[in-house]
Amino acid sequence: MIIDKTWRILTVGDGDLSFSASLLTHYQPASLTATVLDTSDVLLGKYAHNDYQTLLDQQCPVLCEFDVTDPNAWSTLEKHSFDLVIFQFPLIPAFKSHQEFQEKCKEVHINTLNRQLLRHFLVNSFKHFLDPNGARLCYITSKDVKPYKEWNIENALHRNTDIDYLGWHNFNIDAFPGYKVRNVDRDKHVKDTKGITYVWSDNSAHAIKSQLNESLYKGDAYCELCATGPYNNDQDKLKHQSTKKHLNMLNYEAMWQLILDRE
Secondary structure (H helix, E strand, O other), X not given: OOOOOOOEEEEEOOOOOHHHHHHHHHHOOOEEEEEOOOOHHHHHHHOOOOOHHHHHHOOOOEEOOOOOOOHHHOOOOOOOOEOEEEEEOOOOOOOOOHHHHHHHOOOOOHHHHHHHHHHHHHHHHHHHHEOOOOOOXXXXXXXXXXXXXXXXXXXXXXXXXXXXXXXXXXXXXXXXXXXXXXXXXXXXXXXXXXXXXXXXXXXXXXXXXXXXXXXXXXOOOOEOOOOEOOOOOHHHHHXXXXXXXXXXXXXXXXXXXXXXXXX
């Protein structure tokens, strides 16, 4: 992960706060503010090992009940005061009941709800959190497996905005000693899988682009939606377009477009 020590950093939804603690200890940014969705009581009760007190002891602000989709939850945060905002392995929390699932998924899919969360993160970060005169960067680190890879992260989230997707690099968890990727709702260490950090800015010519990889699945020989290819010929591509995987992705994209059309 590309970190500059001169940056002021905000971490979003950092479960047990182990990522923020490692970031602060090993990279020593100019400033760090860490946030979690849970209340402090829930955080301390959920995770037997957490870095809440560790961060407070180092004078690092920790904001609990920080919902990046809700202005009321982060209204006390100083506006436009960060260079970089980071969201590690985001995923909507599990539904509390079957009734809640039915209500929230009445017109959309869980795929769409996760995309909405990440879009809110990007839009609110550039509108409210990032300094107009700062580095102006957003990082989302996600997994290269289902369901995460079905969110079309590189193309769908910033659509119809002035935010530009700049590229990606592999996330090396070994560069963050002590960081444990946790289950969203339980005190359980999630099995390490390949992580990819995706990068956005509203400066399409940002200097960081030279350190990033471009999207691998652009052009007629690839399927951008499914992140597959290259295909040997048109027949192979047509065969792919009839697969269940591709048809599912088309369905997700159609639902996503309905959400965007309502904005």
